[in-house]
Amino acid sequence: MVLQRFTPLIICIFLTKCRGHTEFIYTTNNEVKLQCSTNKWQISTESDNKREAICTVECVNGETLKLNNTQNSCINKKSYNVSKNCLLIARSGFFRCVTALDSGFLFPFKPSPNTVTSYIVATANEEMTTKSEERSSVELTEGEDVLLNCSFNLTGKYDNQKFILYWIKTIGKNSSCVYSYDYGLLDGIKYDHHCTVQEELRYRLSNQTEGKNTHNIRISNVTESDAGQYLCALQIQGKWKIIKNITVSDSKTKEDKKHKNSTVSILLYATIPILLVLALAVVGFIWKKTKTSSGSVAIKLQRNQKGKDMEETDDTECSPYAVGTGEEETRRESADIYSVVKQNDLYEHWN
Known part of the structure; x- marks a missing residue:
């Protein structure tokens, strides 16, 4: 089942x-x-x-x-x-x-x-009608109806020519035919001869054609899927002219997008100060760490220098080639004289 x-x-x-x-x-x-x-x-x-x-x-x-x-x-x-x-x-x-x-x-x-x-x-052939392309926008409210108007006046050269009028819905690069009107003096009039019937519009779309130059369409009970770009386009002898270019947007989608953008903005405003505080804290920590490291290096260098000086002093005192002081030299000379005197006494005694 x-x-x-x-x-x-x-x-x-x-x-x-x-x-x-x-x-x-x-x-x-x-x-x-x-x-x-x-x-x-x-x-x-x-x-x-x-x-x-x-x-x-x-x-x-x-x-x-x-x-x-x-x-x-x-x-x-x-x-x-x-x-x-x-x-x-x-x-x-x-x-x-x-x-x-x-x-x-x-x-x-x-x-x-x-x-x-x-x-x-x-x-494009701008000479087909008397007016230039008209652009407008419509905002949808789900459940209501929307009327899309399109009317034109052909110039003298094209007034009695066979033509096809399209309502084309475009979303991105994907286009679909919503309504078509074929006009010919010999072939008569044909509706939607160039369109594939769209199920979602089958019972909601109605044309309100008034003669060969006015082609209005009404979409009832509109939904979000009806949003898009609607072109009223005229084709004569292989050339084209856009009569109306209407952007249809959904108010609910617009509000959701606006709310989403507001939420993102709030999050950004709340996050940026926190990020700045964290950045300052990191910079301060690095600066403090660098300063502490510099002081430690300086103290270490001073200690190394003092140790080196002490080693040089010890080496000097213990060296076999050290030079004595004056007092030590005087004592040594006195001892040498005393020895000579003692020897002389012994010499005199034996004589």
């Missing part, structure tokens, strides 16, 4: 891991370097979801591939001498790093089980 309950969860986690993630790269650069941990790329340089067969490539000997969007040229290389870590220098388009080749259309936000990473290289 327990195994049956957890089997779907295990399969879901496994499939999610296998399907990789999508990176949305909004850039004004002409070329972007993409990394693939395998050796296979699938590409749609026009961002029209049509997979270009000639651009399903395999890297040989770790070479770097470079695409020319104008000529749309890319050689399909097949070789047994293939290598991993394939670099691709590309311009705008959809790019998918895969473990095995897929068929059909290429939707970056609908990865296949063979997908490692999907890339959207969104080359």
